[in-house]
Amino acid sequence: MIDETDMKHLDRCVELAAAALETGNPPFGSVLVDEAGAIRYEGHNETSGGDSTRHxxxxxxRWAAANMTPDERAAATVYTSGEHCPMCAAAHGWVGLGRIVYASSSQQLATWLNEMHAEPSPVAMLSINEVVPGLPVEGPFPVLAEAVRELQKRYHRRQA
Structure with missing residues (x-):
């Protein structure tokens, strides 16, 4: 179950997603928190330059693989505004990161894109556990998912 601290980190992810939107990127934001509760890394989509892997x-x-031990990675939590795509879920699994908590799901995003008549994702919208079975994941959370939906709407209006 998530607690007040988890919600604080998810709120930050939505703020980072808004920052991504303001820089012309798709609105996604994420935070890496270690076992002690310290934020170790945060960022947002940076794909507008043409590299679609900059999630x-x-x-x-990548950062965790270079800067944390395997035990530290396994004990960490990744918070994110949107459920990991298959590429990101695989990277998460390969480096051995722990729990994922997300505000909105891939299925929600697929529905929203369809409703907006936006381009569908170029990759399958799989759940994290379809890519990394057994990984502890929690989400979506309706109160934050609606905020993410609004950011997606703003982004796709700009793209039309």
């Missing part, structure tokens, strides 16, 4: 969850996996 914050993928950047977290």
């Amino acid at each position: 914050p969850e993928f950047e977290i996996a």
